[in-house]
Amino acid sequence: MKRIPSFKYLFGVADVLILFACFVLSAYILRVDSNVSIIQFITESPLNVAIFFLLALVFIIIFQYNQLYRVNIIITRAAHLAHIIKAFYYGALNVVLLSILIESSNLLDSRYLVFVFALIAIPTLYVVRIEILRLLYIAFSNTSFxxxxxxxxxxxxxxxxxxxxxxxxxxxxxxxxxxxxxxxxxxxxxxxxxxxxxxx
The missing domain is CATH 3.30.160 (Double Stranded RNA Binding Domain)
Structure with missing residues (x-):
């Protein structure tokens, strides 16, 4: 059985958490009732939250397909960012399908979900993946082996x-x-x- 390097788990878990949080935050920003708190928003829409988590997992598959867990991509800033944007291009279709699924929801306006999600997720992934995790990986690689x-x-x-x-x-x-x-x-x-x- 092929061993998966531990750094892939680190990047994968970070990606799931970031994407899920960005989906929830995007939906909360687009909520219909501005008086609803984020806790109330989450508890009143468990189906949407489950869909957000599922989509985050789908994005991980897209990231894997776009080689975002390969060492040569991880350590190169320009290639890393280019592959993130490319992955979001393919992942946008899934977000559009999500918007259709929750179109009838009275909790948020889903028409702009793709746009808001991209505005939040791409900069967040850039900071966490490229500026933090990439540098940690490089530092660990140089000092450990x-x-x-x-x-x-x-x-x-x-x-x-x-x-x-x-x-x-x-x-x-x-x-x-x-x-x-x-x-x-x-x-x-x-x-x-x-x-x-x-x-x-």
Whole structure:
């Protein structure tokens, strides 16, 4: 059985809580009766609350499909944000269906639910996922373990990758060297990094 890394659980639980809270807050903002407290709003609409929680779980599946639990996406701010927005594009259909399901509710105006939810959820996910959890993951990765890597080939792409990892290495990767069939062993490819073997 394939083991799921613990950081995926952390991001997954955080996502469920954030999305559920954003759904409830969005619905509360759009409530028909402004005198209703948030506690009263929740207790008087258990079906809507259950639908919100179910939709939060559906979003987790969409996030997984859009690779938001992959390390290379998590550690890269621009790619991370782009995948969040892409996931929301696909998830918007589910929110529209939700609006139809609760259209007859006398507790809230569901016509603007998608818009309000996106306005609240995207910035919240950006702050929590990208600015907090991502940095915690990077800090934990650097202090807790290092991964050794070998780069296959000494072409332009390999040299650029090695140089990038030497100066911008958020998760503690340690470059052992290069594997190349056309270079002699111990021949230096980039500063301090040599050929350590071949593919044969």
């Amino acid at each position: 290092r991964r050794n890597v070998i780069i296959v080939g000494d072409g332009k792409a390999g040299k650029m990758l090695a140089t990038k990892l030497m100066y911008e290495n958020p998760i503690g990767l340690n470059i052992i060297g290069f594997v190349d069939d056309d270079k002699a062993i111990n021949e230096e490819i980039v500063i301090g990094k040599k050929v350590v073997g071949n593919t044969h």
